[in-house]
Amino acid sequence: MAKAYTKEVSKGVDWLMIWLYLILVSVGILCIFMAEYNPATFKMTSFYTGDANYSKQLIFFGVCMMAAIFIILSDSKLYPAFANLMYAGGILLMLATFVIGKEINGSKSWIPIGGGFNLQAAELCKIFTSLALAKYLSLTDTDFTKLRSQAIAAVLALSPALLSILQNETGLALVYTSFFIVMYREGLPGILLVIGFSIAALVVATLVVEPNTLAIILTAIAGIILYIFRKLLKKDRRLLVMIIGIWIACVGIQRFAVPYIFNNVFYCYQSQRIYSMVGKEYDCSQNKKAQEASAAGQTTIVPDDYNVRQSKIAIGSGGFAGKGFLKGTQTRGKYVPEQSTDFIFTSLAEAFGFIGAFIFLGLYLLMLFRITIIAERQRSTFSRVYAYSVASIIFFHIAVNICMTLGLFPVIGITLPLISYGGSSLLTFTVMIFILIRLDADRQMVLR
């Protein structure tokens, strides 16, 4: 009887996803153990006393497994039905943090839930936003080719991001931009991606190249394009206007918008981190917020790229085969700050080397590809959009986090999915993945 029941529950469940999930969480606990390990104080009992982070992560894992079983046992129809309600709840929860929130590491985004544990509302909100976006796009009267629908979808996706920025949690806010990948899949014009990349390239160029030189280069490009299309231009005056418009926009961004954002919007440390990525120094005396702070008599700590430098040393010293489990000297000496949360990849790459990191990245890529395959086999739009949301969010987390440890991206507080220490993060990704598995088990069903 029990056997038949099990069979029915597990019917259609994607075992590969579950295995990948379990392997990655185990690797995560192993990495946290590595980062925390100190032979002088280590005892076997530390695993279950809940004092050390790895022991806490084990407890979180237990909680997550309960949540996962609960989700697997639940009904798929539940999710489209409650999507909007949960989204509203999520937004409310984020608003609530402004009142009852607790400040940890400078961001007021945590809600204390007793027993020393805190919940980050913005983390959970990623699930609700994914569900709400899926719900909206799967509505029969949504025509995503229309600009209005696209705008509504963007508002849905970006509202929690806005709240996150207000909570001073820029890293999590950035995650919400990953919904553009989902929207692209659902028919957002490809030109938007091209424009997005172009602007990004222009911003990077602004940072790297001397302002006047870049202005000359941009003007030269515009001139060449005008020369090539000179015959077309005679026929169509609007093309000329458009090219000149783009040229003005580019130079404007380069000359005014980027310096303005760096000097007036960002904090000094943010500007510095971004500048240090391209190997340049940012002068804090230009920064308005730094000026205000110094005028108010506060001493501004001048940050440097210490953690990225140490992280690169750790990863680089791992070499081809790594230093071995628990033998990473950088990890043991705690040279890399936040090495059990944001910089956990460092410990892994140091201990297991290029081979280990390569296999690890392979597991992640396998998981991402598996999710896209799962997405494409859904009958219902809801499931497909949700699956893409999950893939995009996980992808964005991995890309930003690992690039940050490798010195390819500015340092922002984004966790490595399923690996980093932290209950909120682990719980969010667990729930996200298991809702996907649940929906996938009912892939023949049309959910709305």
Added chain:
Amino acid sequence: MSVYNQSRSRVVQVIFLAVFLIIIFQLINLQLFSSDYGIQAENNAIYRKVEYPDRGIVYDYKGKAIMENTIMYDLMVTPSEIKGADTFTLCNILNIDTAEFKKRIVTCIIKNTKYKPSIFEPLVSKEVYARINENIYKLPGFGITERPVRSYPYHCGAHFLGYIGEVDTAFLRKHAGEGYTSGDFTGLSGLERSYEKVLMGQRGVTRFIRDNKSRIQGPYESGRFDTAAIAGKALYTSVDVEVQALAEKLLKNKIGAAVAINPKTGGIIAMASAPSFDPQALTGKDRRKNFSRFFVDTATPLLNRAIKGQYPPGSTYKPLGALVALDEGLITPSFGYGCGGAYYSCGRPVKCTHHGGGHAANLRLAIANSCNSYFVHVFRMALDNDAYPNPQAGYIKWKEYMNAFGLGVKLQIDLPSEDKGSIPDTARYNKDFGGFARWNSCNMLTLGIGQDRMTATPLQMANLMAIIANKGYYYTPHFVDSIENENKIDKEMLAPYRIKHKVTNIADSAFQAVHLGMHDVTIYGTATRVKIDGVDICAKTGTAQNPHGKNHSLFVAFAPMENPTIAVAVIVENAGYGATWAAPIASLMMEQYLRDSLSTKRQAEVDRIAQVDLIPAAMKHWYYMKDSVRRVKQITINADTVPVIKNPAVTKPIQFDPEAEPDRNGDKDTNATFKPTEMILPDTAKRIKPKKNGHG
């Protein structure tokens, strides 16, 4: 409807893949193609703790330790842990104020960070150590570490034992890869330096992992690469520490040197240089202060005059001149010269202390009477030898002999920075006389009586005595006879001192004439005061002319005549005749060595000599100036009591110039207890027969 955008699924996958490829590309870049990250990580995390072994102990030939180790204590502080320390108590114990305390803590933090222990007060005294230990519970963050320091139970032998000091950058560059790091100590002079590799032992290295605040986290790789410290090996020397101490005592308040060698082995029995100092002064807390004091002292107490002082050997050279002529077959022991009170053959006569009466009728008499004419003649015979085409070739041959006897070359004793003295080259005389062959044996005839441009170190003179005592061979003088647990490298190190150098091929009978001549010196000649009851001594006095002041007193000897076991050279600067001061010092040293003690009668002599002050007036004036400056400072402090300082001497500034004309008037010895000696005549020997095999 899902079919509509299905192709974009591929685009999404391509984006995923592209980003992962970028990541992997950067991983390859960092992990496979950047080699310096590994080194940076090691520099970060691995802390090498070096344990210093005790340096090797140096023993004298009777097995008494003359240089060993003792423990001193450093007061250490870890600034991050001193919260709640009773600084008042500590300041009281160390006799400093709170401002000084704060200043030192800040210095420690700047030097060594907050989290690492650094030295708060180095080398505290035993008394302070005890008081700190008593109060240590009130002083969190403070601790006491032991540091091995050299100690010298007999407080002598500073010059040859040498001292150790911190390595500098030049040393580190020169000895890269030998495991020295800045802060290490190494032997800087004397045996400490020559035998550094033996004495230093093997450092122990323990590797630790340290964290981002330099706190030790635990052993690296469970101590797989760690090595234990191995103590330095002991050196067994030929020194007799009592002779050494006696020599230093006798040379007190004098400038000069004394060297005693065992001719049988070449082992050095004693090597003293004056002025000297207590080697203990260059260890411990006042090391720097004392060192700079010695360094500026005009009497240069740091200079080892036994191997660096260069003196004209004067009459002490004469037996050697005879050996050259004997070896070349130019003379026989019966060769005589009719001296009429001076040597007239080369224009300006060379005076002799005796005249007529056949005082140079044979070699023995010539040596006993120290006849200048005889040895000038013999020297000229060597240069004008018919076997060589010209006096220049003869001179070159003579110089070869000198070098073989160890003059004008470094003897390669096992001490660093030995000087070679001077036996001038023909080039030097070509320059002096304006060209090759523009000179002949007449031009440098005073070389034959150990003057002219010839200089030698006291060590070389002692070695000459060893050659004569051995009848023609010597072992390179050395201190170290053997090393504890000698291995191959140690054996190689000592091998040069175990080779017999044969210098001459003279018949024993001819040598006997030289020995007897030198023996006569102690019986009837210039050195009658050196007699030791029951021991036949062979000796030669010398008075080296000094252009700047009173002549240097020289004395060389060996004993017992029949079976020599000690050869001595003593030089006392500005002390007049060789027999006056140098001879009794040598005699007392020999007695101490041969008898192992001094008779009470002789003990009085020791005290008498030790008290005599022979420091030249110029130096005294220098000390006086130094003292006056200090006293004037003192006077300004307590102005009521003005002390009267007596100026012992005011002299004109003196600069050493070896080319200057010798001071012939310096011979007039004011101190003289010396009476001109009776001349020994051919028949005297018959009248009083020296005991030939009287005393074994």
